[in-house]
Amino acid sequence: MPPTPHPGEGDAHEALDPDAVSSRPPPRVRPVVERTTPTAGTEAAPVDKMRAEGLRAWFGAHEALHGITLPVRANAVTAIIGPSGCGKSTFVRCCNRMHEVVPGARVAGSVLLGDTDVYDRRVNPVRLRRLVGMVFQKPNPFPTMSIRDNVLAGLRLNGLRPSDPAAVVERALRQAALWDEVKDVLPRSGASLSGGQQQRLCIARALALEPEVLLMDEPCSALDPVATAKIEELLHELRTRYCIVIVTHNMQQAARVADYTAFLFQGDLVEYDRTDVLFTRPRERRTEDYITGRFG
Amino acid sequence: MALDPLSDVRAAALASTHAPDLRAPRSLRERAVGALLAGAAAVSVLTTIGIVVVLVREAASFFAEISPARFLLDGEWTPLFADKHFGIWPLVAGTLLTTGIAIAVALPLGLLAAIYLSELASDRVRRWVKPALELLAGVPTVVYGYLALSFITPGLQHVVPGLAGFNALGAGIAMGVMILPLIASLSEDALYAVPAALREGAYALGATKLGAVFRVVVPAAASGIGAAAILGVARAVGETMIVAIAAGQQPRLTLDPRVPVETMTAYIAQVSLGDTPHGTLEYRTIFAVGLALFLLTLALNVLSHRLRRRLKGAAA
Amino acid sequence: MTTPHPSVAPPADSAGWLRTGHTRHEAAFRALCKLAIALPLCLLVVLGGSLVVEAWPRLGASFVTSYPSRFAESAGILPALVGTALLMGLTALFAIPLGVGAAVYLEEYAQKTRWSALLELNITTLAGVPSILYGLLGLELFVRVMDLGRSLVAGAATLALLLLPMLITVSREALRTVPRELREACFALGADRAATLRRVVLPMCMPGVLTGIILSLSRAIGETAPLITIGALGYVAFLPTSLGSAFTALPIQIFNWVSRPQAAFRANAAAAIVVLLVLMLLMNGVALWLRKRLQKRITG
Numbered sequence: 001m002p003p004t005p006h007p008g009e010g011d012a013h014e015a016l017d018p019d020a021v022s023s024r025p026p027p028r029v030r031p032v033v034e035r036t037t038p039t040a041g042t043e044a045a046p047v048d049k050m051r052a053e054g055l056r057a058w059f060g061a062h063e064a065l066h067g068i069t070l071p072v073r074a075n076a077v078t079a080i081i082g083p084s085g086c087g088k089s090t091f092v093r094c095c096n097r098m099h100e101v102v103p104g105a106r107v108a109g110s111v112l113l114g115d116t117d118v119y120d121r122r123v124n125p126v127r128l129r130r131l132v133g134m135v136f137q138k139p140n141p142f143p144t145m146s147i148r149d150n151v152l153a154g155l156r157l158n159g160l161r162p163s164d165p166a167a168v169v170e171r172a173l174r175q176a177a178l179w180d181e182v183k184d185v186l187p188r189s190g191a192s193l194s195g196g197q198q199q200r201l202c203i204a205r206a207l208a209l210e211p212e213v214l215l216m217d218e219p220c221s222a223l224d225p226v227a228t229a230k231i232e233e234l235l236h237e238l239r240t241r242y243c244i245v246i247v248t249h250n251m252q253q254a255a256r257v258a259d260y261t262a263f264l265f266q267g268d269l270v271e272y273d274r275t276d277v278l279f280t281r282p283r284e285r286r287t288e289d290y291i292t293g294r295f296g
Numbered sequence: 297m298a299l300d301p302l303s304d305v306r307a308a309a310l311a312s313t314h315a316p317d318l319r320a321p322r323s324l325r326e327r328a329v330g331a332l333l334a335g336a337a338a339v340s341v342l343t344t345i346g347i348v349v350v351l352v353r354e355a356a357s358f359f360a361e362i363s364p365a366r367f368l369l370d371g372e373w374t375p376l377f378a379d380k381h382f383g384i385w386p387l388v389a390g391t392l393l394t395t396g397i398a399i400a401v402a403l404p405l406g407l408l409a410a411i412y413l414s415e416l417a418s419d420r421v422r423r424w425v426k427p428a429l430e431l432l433a434g435v436p437t438v439v440y441g442y443l444a445l446s447f448i449t450p451g452l453q454h455v456v457p458g459l460a461g462f463n464a465l466g467a468g469i470a471m472g473v474m475i476l477p478l479i480a481s482l483s484e485d486a487l488y489a490v491p492a493a494l495r496e497g498a499y500a501l502g503a504t505k506l507g508a509v510f511r512v513v514v515p516a517a518a519s520g521i522g523a524a525a526i527l528g529v530a531r532a533v534g535e536t537m538i539v540a541i542a543a544g545q546q547p548r549l550t551l552d553p554r555v556p557v558e559t560m561t562a563y564i565a566q567v568s569l570g571d572t573p574h575g576t577l578e579y580r581t582i583f584a585v586g587l588a589l590f591l592l593t594l595a596l597n598v599l600s601h602r603l604r605r606r607l608k609g610a611a612a
Numbered sequence: 613m614t615t616p617h618p619s620v621a622p623p624a625d626s627a628g629w630l631r632t633g634h635t636r637h638e639a640a641f642r643a644l645c646k647l648a649i650a651l652p653l654c655l656l657v658v659l660g661g662s663l664v665v666e667a668w669p670r671l672g673a674s675f676v677t678s679y680p681s682r683f684a685e686s687a688g689i690l691p692a693l694v695g696t697a698l699l700m701g702l703t704a705l706f707a708i709p710l711g712v713g714a715a716v717y718l719e720e721y722a723q724k725t726r727w728s729a730l731l732e733l734n735i736t737t738l739a740g741v742p743s744i745l746y747g748l749l750g751l752e753l754f755v756r757v758m759d760l761g762r763s764l765v766a767g768a769a770t771l772a773l774l775l776l777p778m779l780i781t782v783s784r785e786a787l788r789t790v791p792r793e794l795r796e797a798c799f800a801l802g803a804d805r806a807a808t809l810r811r812v813v814l815p816m817c818m819p820g821v822l823t824g825i826i827l828s829l830s831r832a833i834g835e836t837a838p839l840i841t842i843g844a845l846g847y848v849a850f851l852p853t854s855l856g857s858a859f860t861a862l863p864i865q866i867f868n869w870v871s872r873p874q875a876a877f878r879a880n881a882a883a884a885i886v887v888l889l890v891l892m893l894l895m896n897g898v899a900l901w902l903r904k905r906l907q908k909r910i911t912g
Binding site for chain 1: 723724791793794796797798799800801802803804807808811812815816
C-alpha cells in the first residue's frame with residue numbers, strides 16, 4: 001500500500017510539533033542499488049552506528065527522498081554531498097526526527113540507531129534527539145542565555161542537573177575548541193560572539209549532551225574561510241569520539257574531513273563509498289560529473 | 297563508545313536516555329501543559345457561546361411576551377412608560393444617525409490621512425503622526441463623551457441654530473474622531489499592500505504622483521478601504537459611552553441631528569443604571585436590544601473580514 | 613482628476629511642455645491631507661486644554677484622598693481610585709493566564725485543523741463584539757448565575773473576558789518574533805515543547821508580551837460600559853473590603869459626575885478625567901520603558 005501523503009500547506013505560522021506522531025505506513029523499499037559496502041575493506045569491518053533503510057520523506061505532496069539506504073559508521077565522519085535540493089538536509093533531519101516537526105512533513109522507511117528503529121511507533125522523538133545531536137546551517141545560540149547557559153541549555157531543557165556544571169561547560173567548550181577564546185567571558189550573551197564562535201558554541205551545546213551521533217547540516221555555509229578551517233580541524237578531533245554526519249555543498253570540505261561520503265541526487269542515493277575512493281574512482285557517471293564540476 | 301573521565305553526567309543523568317528508554321511515552325508534563333493551554337484557548341470560545349446563549353435566552357423570553365412583529369413594526373420605543381411600545385426602530389434610527397455622522401467625519405479625514413501617510417509623507421513625519429493618531433484611539437470613550445457634551449455641543453450651538461444640549465451631532469462628531477485612527481490605520485495598510493509595480497507602471501505612463509494615487513493605488517486598495525470603513529461603522533454602532541452621555545436618552549424616530557436621540561447601546565446603559573428588577577419585561581428588553589446589536593455588529597464584522605480576505609487574496 | 617491630458621501627439625514646444633509641472637495640484641492636495649490630520653489632533657489639543665483649565669481648581673491632594681460627596685467642592689475620588697486599582701489587578705490576574713495561554717496554544721501547539729480555524733474565527737468575532745454586550749454576559753453569568761453580585765470580582769471577570777481578544781493578539785505577535793530556528797535548536801537538543809517554551813521562547817518574547825499586557829490594561833482602565841451594565845455604583849462612600857464588595861471605578865465616577873446638571877460636578881468630572889489620563893499615560897510610559905530595558909538585556 002503506497003503511503004498517501006496529505007497535501008501540506010507550509011503555513012509559516014503553524015506551530016512546530018517536536019513530537020508529531022508519525023503515522024507511518026509500511027515502508028515500500030524501492031529497489032535501491034545496494035552500494036553500501038566500501039570497496040577497499042582492508043581494515044577491521046567498520047561498525048554501523050546508524051543505518052537508514054528505504055528512507056522516504058515528503059514535504060506535503062512533494063517526495064524529497066525516494067528510499068535511501070545508507071549506513072553511518074561509528075567513530076567516523078560521513079559526508080553527504082549533492083547539489084542544492086537533492087535532499088541532503090532532509091536526510092539528516094530524518095535521522096533525529098526533526099523532519100517531522102515541520103507541518104505537513106512525513107517520513108516512511110526506517111532509521112536504525114543500534115538495533116532500535118527510531119521510527120518505531122513507541123520511540124519518543126524528544127528522547128531520541130538527546131542521543132542524536134544536531135548543528136544547524138545558521139549558528140543559533142539562544143540569545144537570552146549566557147555562553148555558559150547556552151552550553152548547559154541541552155541539560156536544562158531536559159531537566160537534568162549535572163553535579164558539576166562548570167566541568168561540563170569546560171569540557172564541552174574544550175571539545176568544541178572554544179574554551180580558550182571564551183573562558184573569561186562565560187557570563188556574556190551567546191549572541192556577542194562572532195559567527196564562527198557562535199557555531200562552535202552550538203557544537204559545544206550539542207556535545208554537552210554527549211550524543212552518540214552528531215548531525216551537522218552545512219555547519220560552515222554561513223562562516224568565513226578562517227572559521228570554516230577551525231571547524232574542520234575540530235571535526236578531525238571529534239571523529240575519534242563521536243559518530244558524525246555532515247552535510248555539505250562543498251566537495252573540497254567533504255574530501256578534507258570525511259571518512260565516508262555519500263552522493264545524493266534528486267532524492268536518490270547515487271553512490272556511497274570511502275571518501276578517497278569516491279573522489280578518485282567513482283563508479284557512477286553522475287558522481288563523476290558532479291565531483292568534476294560538470295553540474296551542481 | 298569510549299567512556300571518558302567526565303562521564304558522570306552521562307552515567308548519572310543520561311543513563312535513562314539509552315536505547316531501551318527511547319520508548320518512553322510523551323511525558324505527563326508535556327501533555328498536562330498542552331491540555332492547560334488548550335483550556336485557556338477554549339475560554340475564548342466559551343465566551344462567544346456565553347454571549348450568544350445569554351442574549352438568545354433572555355431575548356426568547358422577551359419575544360414570548362412581545363411578538364417579533366411588535367418589535368419590528370411599531371414605531372415607538374417606550375418600554376419604561378405606562379403606555380408601553382416595543383418598536384426597535386427609534387433606537388436603530390438613533391444608532392444609524394450617530395454612526396452616519398461619525399463616518400461622515402472619520403471616513404474622509406481618515407482616508408486623506410491614510411493617503412498622506414502611505415503615499416506622500418516622509419518617514420520622519422510618519423514617525424510623529426502615527427503615534428499621535430494612535431493616541432486619539434487610546435482616549436477612553438467616557439472622556440470623548442464628556443468632551444462632546446461640555447465642549448463640542450456648546451461650540452456647535454453658536455453655529456447650528458436649534459441645537460439641543462443633548463444631540464446626535466455632537467456625539468457623532470466625537471465618535472468620528474474616535475474611529476478616525478482605526479480607519480486611517482486600516483486604510484493605510486490597504487494602500488501599503490498595493491504592489492510598488494503598479495505605481496511604477498503608472499509613473500512610467502507619465503502619471504503624476506496624484507494621478508497614480510487616485511487612478512491606480514486607491515482603486516486597487518478599494519476593498520481594503522471598504523473593509524476599514526465597515527469596521528469603523530461596526531465600532532461606532534457598538535460604542536456606548538459617547539452616545540449615552542452626549543446624545544440624550546429620548547428614543548425617537550428621526551434623522552434630525554439637532555435633537556436628543558437614543559441609541560441601542562445607550563438604552564442598554566440607561567436601563568442598567570436604573571434599578572429595573574431582574575426577570576421583568578423591562579429587564580429583558582435590554583437583552584432583546586442586545587441581540588439586535590450583536591447581530592448587526594456581527595454582520596458588519598463578517599462583511600469587513602470578507603473584504604479584507606479578498607484584498608489579501610488579490611495581493612497574493 | 614489630476615492626470616495630465618496632453619494630446620497624444622507630442623506638443624510642438626516639447627521642451628517647454630516637459631517643464632510645466634503639475635505641482636499646484638499636488639501642493640493643494642498635500643495641504644488638504646495635512647489639514648485632515650491636523651484637524652482632529654488640534655481638536656483634541658484644544659479640548660484637552662479646556663479640560664485642564666476646567667479641572668485645575670479641583671486638582672489637589674484632597675481630591676485624591678476624599679470620598680464622593682453631595683457637595684461638589686468637597687468630593688473626591690478615593691474609592692474610585694482604589695476600585696480601579698483593585699479592578700485592574702484582578703483583571704490582570706484573570707486575563708493574563710488565559711490570554712497568554714491561549715496565544716501560546718495557538719502559536720506553539722495547535723496544528724492546522726478545523727479546531728484551530730474555529731479558534732481564529734472566534735477571536736476575530738470576539739474582538740468585534742461591542743463592550744456593552746460583554747457587560748450583559750457578565751450581568752447574567754457572573755452577577756446572577758454565579759451569584760457574585762455587583763462585586764469587584766464580577767467586574768474584573770467581565771473586563772478579563774473583554775480583554776481576551778486583544779491580549780491574545782498582542783501575545784501572538786510577540787511569540788511570532790521568536791525565530792523558528794531557536795525552537796528547532798531546542799527540539800534538536802531533545803527538549804519537549806514545555807521546556808522549549810519555558811527556557812527559550814517565553815524569555816525571548818517576554819518584553820513583547822509584557823508591553824502588550826500593559827497596553828491592553830491601559831485600554832481596560834477606561835472601560836465604562838460593561839461596568840455600568842453589571843452594576844458598578846456611581847456613588848460609593850466606602851472602600852472595598854473584600855473581593856465581593858460593591859465598588860466604583862474612575863470611569864464610572866466620571867460618568868456619574870458628567871451626568872449631573874450642575875457645573876461644579878462637571879469640573880469634578882474634568883479633574884477625574886485628568887487623573888485617568890495621567891494614569892493611562894503612566895502605564896504607556898512604563899510599557900515603553902520596560903520594552904527598552906528588557907530588550908537591551910536580551911541583546912546586550
